[in-house]
Amino acid sequence: MSEIGPVQMVAIAFGPDARFEGRIMAELAKLEQQETIRILDLLFVSKDPESGDLVALDYQGEDLGAIIGALLGFEFDGNGGSGPEAGADGHAFGLTRAQIEAMGEALDPGHSAGFLLIEHVWARDFKRAVRDAGGVPIGEGFLTPEAVGAVAQELVAMSAAVEEAEAESAHGTASGD
DSSP states (O other), rough: OOOOOEEOOOOEOOOOOOOOOOOOHHHHHHHHHHEEEEEEEEEEEEOOTTOOEEEEOOTOSSSHHHHHHHHHHHOOTTTTSOOOOTTTTSSSSSHHHHHHHHHTTTSTOOOOOEEEEEGGGGGGHHEEEEEEOOOOOOOOOOOHHHHHHHHHHHHHHHHHHHHHHHHHHHHHHHHOO
């Protein structure tokens, strides 16, 4: 099996008035073309307003959704939804199958969600280097707006310093030629 980079699930909820204009898919396509990510699976679901059942939606006839569907508890053709649980080696972190199912169940009736499974292609070598050094991931995640706000001044200062150093480096390289 070829090496795979870190895999992340992103779940995004949408209210009944969501405007799907193609911008999200265009941005994902751009990231794939830049080889930053690779889309492994994608599934849109909706919570039926009358029954409250979670319903898998077709996405423009794409042959996607089986992996995420299995994680959400759907049974598609040839997919019983069973398999080894992630983290059998005792070093698990991230989303469990139960947590993924809970995300779908937490949708309000009439709301929908997109579940996206992506490989971080850019991080393949980093993942290998960490593993080769004996490192074990113990956590990951995006910072909340509150966490960013708590260190916003420091982040802005660091960003400005990095930009300045990059500009000096580019200027030094250009003038040194």
